[in-house]
Amino acid sequence: MTDHGGSPLETRFLFQGELASRYDRINRWATLGMDGLWREALVKRADPFLRKNPGPLLDLACGTGEMTRILRDRHRGRTLLGLDLSREMMEQALKKPGPWNLVQGGLPLPFRCGSLTAVFCAFGIRNFADLPGEIHELFRVLRPGGRLYVLEFFRRDSLPVRFLRRVAGTLLFPLLARATGSDPGAYRYLISSMGSFLSLPQVEEVMERGGFRTIGRKSLFFGLLALWEGER
Numbered sequence: 001m002t003d004h005g006g007s008p009l010e011t012r013f014l015f016q017g018e019l020a021s022r023y024d025r026i027n028r029w030a031t032l033g034m035d036g037l038w039r040e041a042l043v044k045r046a047d048p049f050l051r052k053n054p055g056p057l058l059d060l061a062c063g064t065g066e067m068t069r070i071l072r073d074r075h076r077g078r079t080l081l082g083l084d085l086s087r088e089m090m091e092q093a094l095k096k097p098g099p100w101n102l103v104q105g106g107l108p109l110p111f112r113c114g115s116l117t118a119v120f121c122a123f124g125i126r127n128f129a130d131l132p133g134e135i136h137e138l139f140r141v142l143r144p145g146g147r148l149y150v151l152e153f154f155r156r157d158s159l160p161v162r163f164l165r166r167v168a169g170t171l172l173f174p175l176l177a178r179a180t181g182s183d184p185g186a187y188r189y190l191i192s193s194m195g196s197f198l199s200l201p202q203v204e205e206v207m208e209r210g211g212f213r214t215i216g217r218k219s220l221f222f223g224l225l226a227l228w229e230g231e232r
Contacts, residue, residue, distance in 0.1 A: 001090055001102040020088035024064055036066065038220060039122050042151045042227050043070050045216065046118060049147055050075055055117030058083060058141075061124025065093030065100065071120065072099075083109070107133060111141040118142075122151040126197040135210035142232040148212060150228040154200040200226050 019026075027035045050057070057075070059068040062082030072080055082102045084090050090102045103110060107130070119138055128134045138148055198206070204214050212230035219226045 001087075001094060001100070001104060020064070020086065020092055023089065023092065024066065027066075034221070035123075036070075038151055038225065039067050039070055041218075041220070042120065042122060042149055043067070043074055045218075045227060045229060046120070046147065046149050047074065050078075050118060053117050053145075055079075055143070056081065056115065058111070058116050058119045060119055060121040060138075061085075061127070062093065062102065063089045063124075065090070065096060065102070067120055067122045068093065068100070068102075069096065081111075107137055109137045109141050113140050114143040114146075116141050116143065116146060118147045118149065120149045123153070125150055125152055125203070126154075131198075131203075131206055132210060135207060135212070139211045139232055144232060146232045147215075148207075148230045148232070150203075150230075151225065152203075152228070153197065153225045154203060155197050156199060156223045200228065203228065 031038075056079040057071060059065075059071060059080070059082045062068050062084045063086070065082060068080065068082040071078075080101060082090070082093065082100065083105060084102070085104065085106050087104050090104060093102060094100055119142060125131060125134070142148065200217065204217075207228075207230050208214065212232060214228070215231050216229035217226060
């Protein structure tokens with residue numbers, strides 16, 4: 001794992017310390033084990049493009065390496081990089097079977113202009129304090145025709161989604177905090193960020209202002225989260 005000396009990518013919340021060591025378990029419990037399936041769905045969506053387009057891939061906000069691992073297993077032999085701001089999170093990835101090629105850093109992204117074929121970001125963009133700045137950097141490092149794949153809890157105010165957020169915020173996440181001995185503030189942040197982040201149409205607008213063309217989207221789990229695919 002290497003360090004990148006650029007300016008840090010600010011986030012509204014950062015998993016650190018002991019919470020980083022529990023992150024994968026918390027995800028499994030909070031999503032009833034579906035978070036892995038959602039990541040698999042994102043990578044499967046990219047498979048046809050990746051088979052036809054060689055070149056390096058980036059897992060942005062890679063955390064404990066779950067998306068990185070799926071990409072590595074499905075596209076062996078590709079140059080695959082993981083980047084995250086949290087050293088503690090990436091240290092959890094390094095405890096899992098490798099190989100790993102991880103970089104700690106943020107903005108500016110430590111990659112040459114036009115050097116990447118595709119970038120993946122699972123459950124990361126709602127934590128970026130400067131989303132337009134990040135999109136500008138992603139546009140810079142992707143080659144023309146390169147793809148950006150996003151999996152995220154976009155804001156949606158339908159009745160089923162509001163109900164699910166209420167259940168998670170008042171029942172599920174407090175129980176998880178007590179069961180894992182974790183800071184309840186981490187869970188309060190997670191549920192509040194789901195309701196306060198941009199909607200998918202708003203994010204698409206930011207992406208398109210940054211030079212990306214929306215080429216695909218798919219809602220998952222009653223619209224609580226969605227896959228988004230864009231082209232540089």
